[in-house]
Amino acid sequence: xxxxxxxxxxxxxxxxxxxxxxxxxxxxxxxxxxxxxxxxxxxxxxxxxxxxxxxxxxxxxxxxxxxxxxxxxxxxxxxxxxxxxxxxxxxxxxxxxxxxx
Amino acid sequence: xxxxxxxxxxxxxxxxxxxxxxxxxxxxxxxxxxxxxxxxxxxxxxxxxxxxxxxxxxxxxxxxxxxxxxxxxxxxxxxxxxxxxxxxxxxxxxxxxxxxxxxxxxxxxxxxxxxxxxxxxxxxxxxxxxxxxxxxxxxxxxxxxxxxxxxxxxxxxxxxxxxxxxxxxxxxxxxxxxxxxxxxxxxxxxxxxxxxxxxxxxxxxxxxxxxxxxxxxxxxxxxxxxxxxxxxxxxxxxxxxxxxxxxxxxxxxxxxxxxxxxxxxxxxxxxxxxxxxxxxxxxxxxxxxxxxxxxxxxxxxxxxxxxxxxxxxxxxxxxxxxxxxxxxxxxxxxxxxxxxxxxxxxxxxxxxxxxxxxxxxxxxxxxxxxxxxxxxxxxxxxxxxxxxxxxxxxxxxxxxxxxxxxxxxxxxxxxxxxxxxxxxxxxxxxxxxxxxxxxxxxxxxxxxxxxxxxxxxxxxxxxxxxxxxxxxxxxxxxxxxxxxxxxxxxxxxxxxxxxxxxxxxxxxxxxxxxxxxxxxxxxxxxxxxxxxxxxxxxxxxxxxxxxxxxxxxxxxxxxxxxxxxxxxxxxxxxxxxxxxxxxxxxxxxxxxxxxxxxxxxxxxxxxxxxxxxxxxxxxxxxxxxxxxxxxxxxxxxxxxxxxxxxxxxxxxxxxxxxxxxxxxxxxxxxxxxxxxxxxxxxxxxxxxxxxxxx
Numbered sequence: 001x002x003x004x005x006x007x008x009x010x011x012x013x014x015x016x017x018x019x020x021x022x023x024x025x026x027x028x029x030x031x032x033x034x035x036x037x038x039x040x041x042x043x044x045x046x047x048x049x050x051x052x053x054x055x056x057x058x059x060x061x062x063x064x065x066x067x068x069x070x071x072x073x074x075x076x077x078x079x080x081x082x083x084x085x086x087x088x089x090x091x092x093x094x095x096x097x098x099x100x101x
Numbered sequence: 102x103x104x105x106x107x108x109x110x111x112x113x114x115x116x117x118x119x120x121x122x123x124x125x126x127x128x129x130x131x132x133x134x135x136x137x138x139x140x141x142x143x144x145x146x147x148x149x150x151x152x153x154x155x156x157x158x159x160x161x162x163x164x165x166x167x168x169x170x171x172x173x174x175x176x177x178x179x180x181x182x183x184x185x186x187x188x189x190x191x192x193x194x195x196x197x198x199x200x201x202x203x204x205x206x207x208x209x210x211x212x213x214x215x216x217x218x219x220x221x222x223x224x225x226x227x228x229x230x231x232x233x234x235x236x237x238x239x240x241x242x243x244x245x246x247x248x249x250x251x252x253x254x255x256x257x258x259x260x261x262x263x264x265x266x267x268x269x270x271x272x273x274x275x276x277x278x279x280x281x282x283x284x285x286x287x288x289x290x291x292x293x294x295x296x297x298x299x300x301x302x303x304x305x306x307x308x309x310x311x312x313x314x315x316x317x318x319x320x321x322x323x324x325x326x327x328x329x330x331x332x333x334x335x336x337x338x339x340x341x342x343x344x345x346x347x348x349x350x351x352x353x354x355x356x357x358x359x360x361x362x363x364x365x366x367x368x369x370x371x372x373x374x375x376x377x378x379x380x381x382x383x384x385x386x387x388x389x390x391x392x393x394x395x396x397x398x399x400x401x402x403x404x405x406x407x408x409x410x411x412x413x414x415x416x417x418x419x420x421x422x423x424x425x426x427x428x429x430x431x432x433x434x435x436x437x438x439x440x441x442x443x444x445x446x447x448x449x450x451x452x453x454x455x456x457x458x459x460x461x462x463x464x465x466x467x468x469x470x471x472x473x474x475x476x477x478x479x480x481x482x483x484x485x486x487x488x489x490x491x492x493x494x495x496x497x498x499x500x501x502x503x504x505x506x507x508x509x510x511x512x513x514x515x516x517x518x519x520x521x522x523x524x525x526x527x528x529x530x531x532x533x534x535x536x537x538x539x540x541x542x543x544x545x546x547x548x549x550x551x552x553x554x555x556x557x558x559x560x561x562x563x564x565x566x567x568x569x570x571x572x573x574x575x576x577x578x579x580x581x582x583x584x585x586x587x588x589x590x591x592x593x594x595x596x597x598x599x600x601x602x603x604x605x606x607x608x609x610x611x612x613x614x615x616x617x618x619x620x621x622x623x624x625x626x627x628x629x630x631x632x633x634x635x636x637x638x639x640x641x642x643x644x645x646x647x648x649x650x651x652x653x654x655x656x657x658x659x660x661x662x663x664x665x666x667x668x669x670x671x672x673x674x675x676x677x678x679x680x681x682x683x684x685x686x687x688x689x690x691x692x693x694x695x696x697x698x699x700x701x702x703x704x705x706x707x708x709x710x711x712x713x714x715x716x717x718x719x720x721x722x723x724x725x726x727x728x729x730x731x732x733x734x735x736x737x738x739x740x741x742x743x744x745x746x747x748x749x750x751x752x753x754x755x756x757x758x759x760x761x762x763x764x765x766x767x768x769x770x771x772x773x774x775x776x777x778x779x780x781x782x783x784x785x786x787x788x789x790x791x792x793x794x795x
Binding site: 020021024025026027053054057058060061065066067068069070078079082083084085087 | 122127132134139140143145149152154
């Protein structure tokens with residue numbers, strides 16, 4: 001990522017939102033991938049909310065979602081947006097400002 | 102999303118930040134789209150965002166339909182199959198290819214086809230459910246349930262059917278039906294059984310020896326069994342619907358029943374009462390149990406009473422009580438120690454001990470109950486001994502008797518104890534009864550007796566050894582006496598021998614003198630003297646030749662004497678015969694010498710005077726025992742007889758003087774008379790001296 005802001009402190013609490021389209025293949029993959037990463041790197045300090053934009057179309061509008069699946073880091077600030085099935089672990093960790101062990 | 106940016110100088114730093122972020126987000130979205138990582142794009146429209154999926158949005162639903170276990174099929178109104186899933190094809194046992202485009206109808210049995218068509222026609226908006234059979238490729242049929250609905254918004258009517266395989270359910274239904282059938286049969290059987298049982302109970306109740314009655318809340322009889330008539334004399338029928346008072350029974354009895362029946366109704370607690378009734382068979386005692394009967398809400402609606410005649414049992418109990426009292430009086434008043442104990446490891450548990458036991462050990466009566474022996478401070482050495490015997494008694498399962506010594510309260514006592522197992526001994530039953538008697542006095546006398554016995558034995562032993570000693574001394578003395586007696590005998594023999602020798606010397610001296618003398622008178626006198634001395638010497642000779650030193654067998658002496666005199670007088674008398682008639686008589690020396698001299702004189706006289714012509718003759722000598730323990734000596738010849746003027750008693754001749762002197766010595770007298778053959782017979786009867794040996 002070209003632009004670096006100061007990294008969030010260790011142990012800060014993560015609030016994540018994943019926007020998916022029903023049980024479509026990449027959405028399903030994205031759910032399982034992000035869950036695995038959170039469980040491993042953010043044990044006991046994250047909150048993950050999965051939102052189906054079929055059922056809540058207006059939520060997509062509010063967040064200006066362009067594609068699904070999309071992950072939004074609500075906290076810690078600044079907000080971050082990741083799009084895709086979250087299968088590239090290195091990218092996901094970088095996007096969440098987490099370091100690989 | 103607006104991309105028209107104001108000039109950099111004119112906008113704030115924060116605005117640039119926002120724009121930068123938006124750009125990044127857009128780049129990220131584009132990257133993901135390029136890499137095929139998204140399912141859908143969201144495009145905002147006037148009436149809300151529209152979602153465009155990048156692949157068939159129904160993919161997941163198709164997968165669902167394809168992979169589900171229910172059969173799914175879409176058909177046209179005439180039954181043509183547009184689509185079916187794998188499960189449906191499996192249901193029919195055919196491949197999907199042969200089914201799609203074909204008609205469903207041939208797979209439905211003819212009998213059901215019309216119903217199916219009618220069902221399809223009738224469906225409009227609402228779905229329908231119905232059971233059909235399907236014909237499989239192997240001609241077997243499968244029961245299925247069709248859930249049919251019409252697909253909406255299609256230009257021609259298309260029907261969607263979900264087919265559920267009912268084979269398993271049908272099987273279960275069959276099993277259930279069978280099971281229900283079985284159950285029904287069982288219920289019927291049980292009902293019949295119950296009816297039978299009820300009849301049995303009814304008959305039991307009717308014939309019970311107890312009085313069974315049921316009362317309602319008004320205490321009226323609902324039921325009473327026939328037994329009541331035998332006791333009260335009132336038929337059972339009369340009881341129904343009446344209370345005890347209404348039946349006119351004893352008021353006291355009525356009150357008793359009333360109290361307890363009401364109690365059961367009010368509290369629901371069973372009651373037991375005891376009462377007596379003067380029946381026709383005499384006074385009977387009853388024990389009645391009154392129990393409540395509840396309805397479904399738990400309220401007592403009636404009570405049941407069962408009264409059993411306990412007259413015999415109660416009287417037996419009374420008798421038992423009486424006999425127990427008798428036993429108890431023995432137990433309590435006995436001076437013998439008695440009780441019941443239980444053997445526990447290392448100790449003895451006292452169940453009950455009689456007053457004598459407590460008194461013996463100085464304990465208050467009844468204080469030992471349930472205590473362990475060590476708690477009671479009974480003498481420890483006694484406990485160990487008793488415990489051992491108790492153990493042995495249980496092992497042998499036999500009564501055991503033993504004596505126990507104990508020191509208690511400064512006294513020494515002996516107890517004679519007998520223990521007996523109570524019942525069959527086992528792990529759980531280790532109870533024993535004991536009976537103990539104070540045998541101290543008995544033991545003391547036994548002990549005293551033993552001491553005196555010991556002493557007596559000792560005295561006996563001492564005496565015995567003394568007797569032994571004395572016997573030995575006496576034996577020694579006896580031997581000494583014997584030896585000295587023998588010595589004396591030898592000496593006596595020696596004396597007799599010497600006397601004989603001396604007499605013989607004298608006799609020889611006389612014979613020598615005789616040889617020198619030519620005078621016939623002197624010659625005769627000397628010869629007579631020599632004969633006299635010789636006869637004495639012969640006595641002594643015979644004495645030392647035999648073992649008897651004081652007695653002489655006079656018969657053998659007379660023989661010896663006779664042969665000597667025959668020889669001595671052979672110069673003047675030949676042809677003399679003699680006859681000796683003698684008993685075997687032993688004479689003591691005191692008697693023998695005078696007797697021998699008398700015999701010598703008498704025989705010599707016969708030789709000298711009886712046969713003057715020397716023509717021969719006969720002598721008869723008798724030596725006999727007479728009746729009165731006297732002895733007779735007689736010498737008889739057959740010679741010329743006595744001269745007429747002979748007075749031998751006053752004769753002064755030496756021969757007669759000697760004879761008279763010797764006869765006096767024997768306290769006797771000579772008797773002279775004519776012999777039977779014409780000669781002379783001289784007889785002497787004398788009494789032998791005391792120590793004569795016949």
